[in-house]
Amino acid sequence: xxxxxxxxxxxxxxxxxxxxxxxxxxxxxxxxxxxxxxxxxxxxxxxxxxxxxxxxxxxxxxxxxxxxxxxxxxxxxxxxxxxxxxxxxxxxxxxxxxxxxxxxxxxxxxxxxxxxxxxxxxxxxxxxxxxxxxxxxxxxxxxxxxxxxxxxx
Numbered sequence: 001x002x003x004x005x006x007x008x009x010x011x012x013x014x015x016x017x018x019x020x021x022x023x024x025x026x027x028x029x030x031x032x033x034x035x036x037x038x039x040x041x042x043x044x045x046x047x048x049x050x051x052x053x054x055x056x057x058x059x060x061x062x063x064x065x066x067x068x069x070x071x072x073x074x075x076x077x078x079x080x081x082x083x084x085x086x087x088x089x090x091x092x093x094x095x096x097x098x099x100x101x102x103x104x105x106x107x108x109x110x111x112x113x114x115x116x117x118x119x120x121x122x123x124x125x126x127x128x129x130x131x132x133x134x135x136x137x138x139x140x141x142x143x144x145x146x147x148x149x150x151x152x153x
Contacts, residue, residue, distance in 0.1 A: 017073065019138065027065050033121040038051075062088070074139060085125045
């Protein structure tokens with residue numbers, strides 16, 4: 001009976017590893033794209049924070065979130081990864097379709113076109129958000145099986 005619980009835990013652990021891997025790869029793709037585009041966007045803004053600075057901060061946060069989710073594979077790590085990926089995904093969609101004015105030192109970054117790097121990061125962010133959300137949900141499920149239910153009594 002203990003073997004049923006162990007198999008359930010092993011399966012969940014394997015699923016969490018897979019979801020953490022997918023999430024981390026998505027975050028790394030996001031980071032690489034943002035690091036590569038940062039200098040281009042910085043030169044477009046002479047005052048304030050600049051688009052390049054925003055991109056560099058996003059890239060560093062994405063790398064940290066990727067490391068966290070790979071190391072821990074826990075609910076909090078999947079939650080952090082979800083927040084990072086969904087906020088980046090939301091931002092790329094927002095700035096693609098809405099001409100948002102500058103917000104304090106953060107520049108207006110409206111760009112009504114899609115190009116390869118932007119599309120790649122958007123797809124990676126969407127996939128990463130989905131994987132992180134599933135990882136969050138899977139990490140919260142208790143062990144299943146008759147042996148576990150008997151132990152809880």
